[in-house]
Amino acid sequence: MKLTYYGHSCVGVDTAGHDVLFDPFVLGNPLAGAVDIARIPATEILITHGHGDHMADAEAIAKRTNATLVSNYEIAGWFEKKGIAKTVGLNLGGAVNVGPLRVKYVTALHSSQMPDGTYGGNPGGFVVQSEEGAFHHAGDTALTLDMQLLKTFKLRFACLPIGDHFTMGVDDAIIAAQYMGVTKVVGLHYNTFPPIVIDTEKAKAAFSAAGLELLLPTIGTTIEI
Numbered sequence: 001m002k003l004t005y006y007g008h009s010c011v012g013v014d015t016a017g018h019d020v021l022f023d024p025f026v027l028g029n030p031l032a033g034a035v036d037i038a039r040i041p042a043t044e045i046l047i048t049h050g051h052g053d054h055m056a057d058a059e060a061i062a063k064r065t066n067a068t069l070v071s072n073y074e075i076a077g078w079f080e081k082k083g084i085a086k087t088v089g090l091n092l093g094g095a096v097n098v099g100p101l102r103v104k105y106v107t108a109l110h111s112s113q114m115p116d117g118t119y120g121g122n123p124g125g126f127v128v129q130s131e132e133g134a135f136h137h138a139g140d141t142a143l144t145l146d147m148q149l150l151k152t153f154k155l156r157f158a159c160l161p162i163g164d165h166f167t168m169g170v171d172d173a174i175i176a177a178q179y180m181g182v183t184k185v186v187g188l189h190y191n192t193f194p195p196i197v198i199d200t201e202k203a204k205a206a207f208s209a210a211g212l213e214l215l216l217p218t219i220g221t222t223i224e225i
């Protein structure tokens with residue numbers, strides 16, 4: 001698998017010949033100036049919740065790529081009204097097959113409201129299973145015991161928020177990784193705005209001391225994972 005980090009919580013995972021794009025938010029990200037949204041590939045766009053910093057560029061990318069947009073029922077319906085051709089609206093605990101992928105919408109402890117004030121359903125995270133294995137994107141969430149349930153997927157890696165203030169911080173993300181049984185974590189939702197600026201070297205050291213690896217790819221770069 002290959003993972004490209006587009007900043008904040010936006011990551012693309014290349015697996016089983018598909019380009020799965022999570023939480024597109026690039027144009028409004030002050031740190032992502034080098035990323036050209038016209039070149040971001042997507043066969044599926046997965047949106048964890050209705051906040052602008054997780055979906056602001058979804059409409060443009062979905063219309064350009066004709067990707068299938070997967071989110072909760074309320075968010076999928078909101079995008080359908082915007083003219084997105086292919087949408088799938090899940091609810092917590094539900095999974096769906098999209099091409100060679102199985103996509104499950106799992107618990108997140110957060111909030112969800114669309115930028116226009118529309119109700120955004122329950123926030124969630126995703127587990128994606130492909131022939132190459134399974135991985136998790138947590139969206140925005142607090143630490144929750146439900147994360148222990150994800151152990152059964154034998155995740156290759158998890159993408160977890162580490163910026164604190166609006167989500168888990170580093171210490172809770174370490175416990176989350178332990179609950180999920182993953183050793184490889186891609187850090188999300190840090191440094192974009194002043195309240196979520198963190199010391200990244202300290203964060204890496206804390207993960208390392210717990211026997212875990214924290215990956216913080218530079219925005220716009222692709223890693224093998």
Ligand code: NI
Nearest residue numbers: 049051110140
């Ligand atoms: Ni949020």
Ligand code: MN
Nearest residue numbers: 051053054140
């Ligand atoms: Mn957020």
